[in-house]
Amino acid sequence: MGLGGSVGDGPDARGHAGAFARAWAKALAGTSYLPMTHAQLELLLQRLTDRLAEALRTEPLDLRVGHRVGTELVAAHIASAEALGRTVEVIQLRLVRDLDLVADDIDDRMARLLAAIATGYARALRDRTLDEQESIRRAALTARADAERALRASEARFRHQATHDPLTGLPNRTLFGERLAAVLDGPTSGVHRVGLCFLDLDRFKRINDSYGHSIGDRALVAAARRLSRAVEPHLVARLGGDAFVILVERSTGTGDVVAVAEAALAALAEPILVGGHDVAVPASVGIVERRVADTSPDDLMRAAGSTLHWTKLAGGAGWTLYDAERDRREQARQALSAAIPGGLERGEFYLDYQPLTSLQDGSLLGVEALVRWRHPQLGVLGPDNFIGLAEETGLIVPLGAWVLAEACREAVGWTAAVGEPPYVSVNLAVRQVRRPGLVQEVRGLLARTGLPPNRLQLEITESMMMSGTEEAVRVLRALADLGVRIAIDDFGTGYSNLAYLRNLPVTELKVAGEFVRGLRAPEAADERILASLVSLAHALDLTVTAEGVETVGQAERLRAIGCDAGQGWHFGRPAPADHILSRIR
Amino acid sequence: MQRPDWAPETIDVERPSVARMYDYYLGGSHNFAADRAAAQAMMAAVPEAPLMAQANRAFLRRAVQFLTGAGVRQFLDIGSGIPTVGNVHEIAQRHAPDSRVVYVDVDPVAVAHSREILAGNDGATVVQEDFRHPDRILAHPDVRAALDLTRPVAVLIVAVLHFVPDDDRPAELLRALRDALPAGSYLVLSQASDDGRSDAERAEAQRVYQRTDSPLSVRSRAQLTTFFDGFELVEPGVVWVPQWRPETPESAENAERAVFLGGVGRLGG
The missing domain is CATH 3.30.70.270 (Reverse transcriptase/Diguanylate cyclase domain)
Structure with missing residues (x-):
């Protein structure tokens, strides 16, 4: 086998090479996706054809050319089993003929070159496959790690949101x-x-x-x-x-x-x-x-x-x-207050009455109704134990309404051997007066029970009177217009504006017990104060009842001063209506 | 679909992914056993499946070449899948190196893979989003950073719409995208069509894709044409993809075997 001239070129090798490259390109059509135009493909294959022809003509045969052509095909994405098959086929069938390659050992050279192309191609395709597999696996791992990180972050965020205050960022x-x-x-x-x-x-x-x-x-x-x-x-x-x-x-x-x-x-x-x-x-x-x-x-x-x-x-x-002790006390109060509505429902409250006695002739003018609670666990409780609580909680409204109704209901049945039966005096709480509907409630009660209005006296406190709003005054007038007596309780303990009293529909002052207790010493300051108070009251056409009268001496002095009536242990302790009324029958 | 922030998401390579099946049709090895099994089942039912993918990919290449020739330098490729051979930025940047490309896909593996491939390419980026949320795509900071929406953008939704059922109101989604684009923008669509297919072939294709995360919604030429509402179709309109501006007359032969219809529309004004 000779060098160089042993493989001869035909007259128009270049043109034939072009024909071969076109045939090759046609053979590759559809074998795989080719990311290039048809012209680009032909250009590439033309270049490879030239290299293959060159290799076949050169002595000794350089198999690396075959390897490189195989590798380049794969690199250009002409990378499928079909593409290799068609390539082998078209080269074997047409390359020698189209390029007029002539040599004694041309069949042998062609076989070795094709083997080199297939080897280079397969190696490159295998490497590419492994690379792509590695790459997609890495992407899957990355995606999974990303997803897990996002999940952890969102769980942590969710947990943080659920356990923290959005405004301050503090734990919630x-x-x-x-x-x-x-x-x-x-x-x-x-x-x-x-x-x-x-x-x-x-x-x-x-x-x-x-x-x-x-x-x-x-x-x-x-x-x-x-x-x-x-x-x-x-x-x-x-x-x-x-x-x-x-x-x-x-x-x-x-x-x-x-x-x-x-x-x-x-x-x-x-x-x-x-x-x-x-x-x-x-x-x-x-x-x-x-x-x-x-x-x-x-x-x-x-x-x-x-x-x-x-x-x-x-x-x-x-x-x-x-403070455990303070807490216990408050809880007890709380419990007591909470039990008032139930007590009302079960009829645990009842009324005692205390006489209001004339200082002139000792006759029973009226009685003050005083509420008692027969508590199932605590026994009988006086108003001091629960009225304050009831006032704080607003339960005074239903409780006060019950007292008023019960007093009217009982009083209407009272009779006297001589003259008028005693009137009944009932305390009104601030909230009762401020609440709309009191006048209607009293009017309804009187109508329902048939109690004459002048036998009902409503006691309000001095402070309520003095802080009296227009509305409170209007209510009192309406009550007075019904014919009900209005008394001011605990008079003298607060800031008293006597001039103001002139304009109010009040019928009686109840002087607080403090003044009466001061009457023990003769010519004491309290006696002079009380005396002027009584004369002032009389000047305003009001009667005066002294509270807390405990001794004969106090009663005597009060009578001497001109006080109209007295209330206190000296005249009788609070007791059921029957006990009091037995005195006048 | 974008999951709520607190919902778990698992990457399950046991479940075929349409992006990786497509890669397999194109001769790639960016796929797992489950993807190959599903793709082979599809090829048993519709032997032309690889041919379809190749024809569609070639359509994408010719469309991007056409768009760069028309002066477009911004591309939004929604449903880009595995960025295998001949992806948009390679084609566009070969013709116009200053082209900017944003890939959008919902498949987290495809996105992770894209990110790896695009590392170091300042002109191309990838965003994980769903075509079904055009508002989120348009508002995404990476999309905003890469694309200037006051200048023409080519939106490519290639081989995606057959995975979007009518219930998802694709026409409205496309309108939302269109309304965000300035005049001179383009829309490139292609999707599988069952025009001219036998009932048996339709049923088998449905059966195969029912197992993937994306069942098929094939449409007619008339239906695909309505998706270009508001755009002027460039020649030759909506055709079998091999017929869209073929490089050689032979390459457009037997075009209906490609199953994909495609077209390019220009936003006038």
């Missing part, structure tokens, strides 16, 4: 509750004592009212930041509104928790500068500190809430330590 009630419950699970938490500071900004509503909610919110955010910094590392939670709670885990005694409360209060002592306003944020704290074993989350929170309330009652801006 939920998180606080979880932490507290964990701490109180003593045996596992290893904590023995725990403390709570229940903190509330004083009169915070006024900040919202005067600066607007946006300033209010910003003040809350700043206050929250100060608080959590001041009491670190203790947990500060916002329970809502302007209420915060600090959890003092592993307390060693009240001193620890008091120190935390003082740090919190100190942090809020300086006004907060918000939107150009110096916003003062004084706060009240209720402190509870206990053995973990002796308490529950609800107990602790309730106690801390009550204690905070005591601080507020004491004027705020400070702290109060929980």
